[in-house]
Amino acid sequence: MRSVLVLLNAQAGTLIDAGTEDIVRQINETLKPRCESLEVCLLQPRALPEAIRKAVLGPHDTVIVGGGDGTANAAAAAFTSTDKVLGVLPFGTMNLLAGDLGMPSDPHAAVAALSDVAPRRIDLAEINGRPFHTLSGLGFFSQMARAREEVRGHPVGRLASVLVAGFRALTRTTSFTIDVLLDGRRERVRAFAVLVTNNRLAADWRRARLDEGVLELHLVEDRGTLTKLRASAALLTGAWRTEQHIRSIVTSDLTITRRRRHSWASTDGELARERMPLRYRALPGALTVLSKSP
Numbered sequence: 001m002r003s004v005l006v007l008l009n010a011q012a013g014t015l016i017d018a019g020t021e022d023i024v025r026q027i028n029e030t031l032k033p034r035c036e037s038l039e040v041c042l043l044q045p046r047a048l049p050e051a052i053r054k055a056v057l058g059p060h061d062t063v064i065v066g067g068g069d070g071t072a073n074a075a076a077a078a079f080t081s082t083d084k085v086l087g088v089l090p091f092g093t094m095n096l097l098a099g100d101l102g103m104p105s106d107p108h109a110a111v112a113a114l115s116d117v118a119p120r121r122i123d124l125a126e127i128n129g130r131p132f133h134t135l136s137g138l139g140f141f142s143q144m145a146r147a148r149e150e151v152r153g154h155p156v157g158r159l160a161s162v163l164v165a166g167f168r169a170l171t172r173t174t175s176f177t178i179d180v181l182l183d184g185r186r187e188r189v190r191a192f193a194v195l196v197t198n199n200r201l202a203a204d205w206r207r208a209r210l211d212e213g214v215l216e217l218h219l220v221e222d223r224g225t226l227t228k229l230r231a232s233a234a235l236l237t238g239a240w241r242t243e244q245h246i247r248s249i250v251t252s253d254l255t256i257t258r259r260r261r262h263s264w265a266s267t268d269g270e271l272a273r274e275r276m277p278l279r280y281r282a283l284p285g286a287l288t289v290l291s292k293s294p
Contacts, residue, residue, distance in 0.1 A: 001035040001085070005060040007051050007075075009067035010042040012091035018107040023066075026111045034115065035062070052078050061085060064114070064290070068092015069134065073268035076124060077131040080286050085119050087290035094269060096134045100207050102292030117290040122210040124286040125198035127267055128279055131286065133198060134207075136267040138256070138278075139176060140193035140220065175222035182217070182254040192231065193220040194256065196280050213284035217249045253281040 006027055008015060015023055024040055031038050039060070043051055048071060055063045056078050064087035065075045072088045076097070079086050089110050090098035103110045124131045135141075177190050195218040199207050220231045227245045234246065257277040265274045 001031070001062045003037045003060045004031055004035045004039070004062045004064065005055055005058065006031070006038070006040040006064045006066065007048060007055070008040070008042050008065075008089075009045055009048060009071055009091060011045050012067050014091040014107050015066060023107060023111060026108060027114075030111055030114050049074050056082060056084065062087060062290070064089060066091045069094050069096055069269040072097045073132055073270060076133045076287055079288075080124060080131045080283070083288075085288045085290060087114065087117065089114075092269075094205075096205060096268075100134070100210055101289060113292050114290070117292050119288050120291045121285045122287055122289055122291075123198055123213055124283040125196070125215055126281050126283055127196075127265070128274060130267075131283060132267045133287075134268055135195060135197045135201070136265055136278075136280070137196070138178075138194040138263060138265055139191060141195055142264040142266045142271060176258065179257045180217070180219075180254060181257070182249065182251045189219055190222040191219050192222055192227075194218070196254070198282070200250065211285065213282050214250050214252055215254065215280055215282050217251060217254055219247045219249075221245060221247065253279070255279050 008020075008024070010020070020042065024042070027040055028038065041051065048065075048067065052063075052065070052075050061083070062085045063075065063079070065071050066089035068090075069092055071092065075086050075088075088098040088101060088103065089107070090103050090105055091107060095103075095105065098110070099105070103113055124133055125136075126132065127136050175190050175192050177188065178194065180187050180189060197207075197216045197218070199209055199212045199214060200216045201207055201218075221227070223245055231245050255277050261276055262273050263276055263278070265272060265278065
């Protein structure tokens with residue numbers, strides 16, 4: 001790392017809870033001995049996307065973002081197939097990418113880990129031409145993203161927020177019919193939830209490898225109310241790999257179609273109304289990231 005830019009979401013709850021001034025001071029103490037120049041910016045959420053876009057053409061060879069999976073998604077998409085190195089500090093709720101890169105969940109420990117990171121190439125995936133780093137989901141997953149936004153900032157604990165969001169998502173989720181095209185084969189499925197992951201996902205929502213160059217499609221098929229309850233509970237508790245009504249298929253690209261023109265999808269935690277059909281594709285080795293040494 002020669003020239004480093006750190007972009008922090010000033011409204012990230014984890015950052016505020018840890019003490020913003022303390023974290024900024026620790027970032028300076030940790031990174032200044034490791035680079036020739038360092039710039040740390042605290043930004044409001046609305047200003048982050050533009051700052052990330054400007055960083056693509058900026059002078060810094062390394063850009064570290066502090067926020068949740070949505071912030072990491074914006075940065076990963078911007079730096080795809082560039083010579084920039086991306087670092088991620090886990091200041092959001094799920095922090096899936098940061099966790100897969102070996103970054104501790106505690107914010108102070110994560111900053112300290114920046115003294116022991118190295119660049120590596122990882123895969124991305126894309127939905128309708130837009131890169132994402134971990135996962136994209138329909139049905140239950142889009143309802144979960146919507147419910148999480150509704151309970152965000154409520155004066156309850158993080159676990160309670162997840163449970164409340166999960167209950168709301170479960171009660172709102174109805175089954176839907178999709179056509180899935182993969183490996184030249186088309187299959188019609190009636191499902192409660194569909195999840196597409198960049199590389200294979202373990203039961204604990206972590207990935208053992210970030211460079212397999214594959215997608216994994218997970219289908220929760222509609223086989224009655226009991227199936228819906230069991231599968232949803234398995235998704236929330238991490239037991240879904242052993243749930244017989246959740247089917248997983250490995251591929252490198254796939255297309256999902258529905259009769260409607262648009263469908264809500266949650267991609268890396270960000271809810272968006274996507275135009276159908278949904279085309280997913282693996283992007284092997286598309287991004288260089290800072291990963292904690294084993």
